Amino acid sequence: MKISPASRTAKIISNLQVQGAASIACAALRALSDTIHSSKAADPNHLLNECFAARKILESARETEPFLTNSLEYALEGSYPPVNIKALRNSLLSRIAFILESYKRDHKYIADIVSRKVPRNGIIFTHCHSSTVVAGLVKAWRNGIRFTVHNTEARPLYQGRKTATDLSNAGIPVIHWVDSAVMDAMHHADLALFGCDAIYTNGVANKVGTRLFCHAGRRTGTPSYICTHSLKFDTRSLQGRTPIEEREPDEIWAKAPNGVRVMNPAFDILEPEYIDGIISEQGVLSHSAMIDQIRRAHPWLFKQRRR
Numbered sequence: 001m002k003i004s005p006a007s008r009t010a011k012i013i014s015n016l017q018v019q020g021a022a023s024i025a026c027a028a029l030r031a032l033s034d035t036i037h038s039s040k041a042a043d044p045n046h047l048l049n050e051c052f053a054a055r056k057i058l059e060s061a062r063e064t065e066p067f068l069t070n071s072l073e074y075a076l077e078g079s080y081p082p083v084n085i086k087a088l089r090n091s092l093l094s095r096i097a098f099i100l101e102s103y104k105r106d107h108k109y110i111a112d113i114v115s116r117k118v119p120r121n122g123i124i125f126t127h128c129h130s131s132t133v134v135a136g137l138v139k140a141w142r143n144g145i146r147f148t149v150h151n152t153e154a155r156p157l158y159q160g161r162k163t164a165t166d167l168s169n170a171g172i173p174v175i176h177w178v179d180s181a182v183m184d185a186m187h188h189a190d191l192a193l194f195g196c197d198a199i200y201t202n203g204v205a206n207k208v209g210t211r212l213f214c215h216a217g218r219r220t221g222t223p224s225y226i227c228t229h230s231l232k233f234d235t236r237s238l239q240g241r242t243p244i245e246e247r248e249p250d251e252i253w254a255k256a257p258n259g260v261r262v263m264n265p266a267f268d269i270l271e272p273e274y275i276d277g278i279i280s281e282q283g284v285l286s287h288s289a290m291i292d293q294i295r296r297a298h299p300w301l302f303k304q305r306r307r
Contacts, residue, residue: 005034006054010061013068019159020131021197021232022107025071026100028058032075033096036089044088051076051092064245064266066198066234070301074099074231077300106229106281111135113279114193114227115143122147122190125222127179128154128207129163130195132227137193138170149174150185154207156251156264179209182216189222196228196278197267200237201291204228204275205244205267214274223276230280233294235301242269 009031012018018027035054041047055072062068075096079088114136118124124147126133137149149167151174154160164174177185186192192213198205204226214224236243249262256262272287282293295302 004054004057005031005038006057010057013058013061016157020129021065021067021195022103022131022229024062024065025067025231026103028068029071029075029096029100031058032072033093036092036096039089042085044083044085047085047088047092048076048079051079064198064243066236067229067232070231070233070298071099073300074298103229107132107135109281110227110229110279111139113284114225115140115145117191117193117225117279118145118147119190120145120147123150123188124148125150125186125189125192125213125217126163127152127160127194127209127213129159130193130227132229133193133195134163134166136227137167137172141170141172147172150177150189151175152177152179152182152185152209152213154209155179159207182209182213183220186213186216186220186222189217189220192217192222192224194224194226196226196232198237198242199228199230199233199278199290199294200242200269202237202242203269203271203287204278205234205242205269208265208268211268211270211274214270218274224274225284226270226275226278228278228280230282230290230294230297231301233291233298233301238302244268 009027013024013027018024032054035050039047039050041050058072059069079092110132118140126149149172151163152160164176167174194206194210196204196206217224245266247264247266249264252262252264275287277284278287278290282297285293
């Protein structure tokens, strides 16, 4: 039985073979493009139904990833009313190609802003793995700014090791810390940079531990910046829903004793008052200004979703 592009991509996303919100979103967009290319639909509505079905499959792979959901909606937004099958096919494929290219430009732009925040001879703290943070630090280093990075391991999957490896490969000195040594890791740090999995109306969600580290940063006088794309805004938070993924307990303790309940949240929510700025393709903004700018930049996000 032939596996559809959407099902194949959903499987590798759910198995964590693709990690990072941006990488997941781009993989989903490419799967939607493959769906359109392989479609035998003879009329526009049939093709749209196939696209909506593919979107549903892809979204089910990571239901807490708003960048994935928003990217697929962005690709399908504007596909009404369908004129004819050829025009619709070309329109959708062109739109997906445009979005993928714009994400590349946005990534470079955000990395450039991040690089200009890095102080000479400073200490930068970061947690887990963010391709945006890594890109910004590497750009700063290549621009001649010298600094040291303190990063945490990010248990239980140790994504911090990827950050440490990527930075070390770029020639950047890294001191790798256990998560619980945050007060020592942030001591004397000049700047803390974090990625972001979701922007909520009441804060931002990122790898669990981010909230603790930003609270610690306030104690140590370390400013904390979130580095993200504005399309990570989760519209469910408009209704007060801020979903946090709970991962398998076996990641923490495969054979825990009877009576021991293991909690393994993937993210936590950082309050706006602990965010010194959100760096995105929209510039550097406060949390409240970011929400306002998202409304202006992406009004379609706030419309009723189609199918």
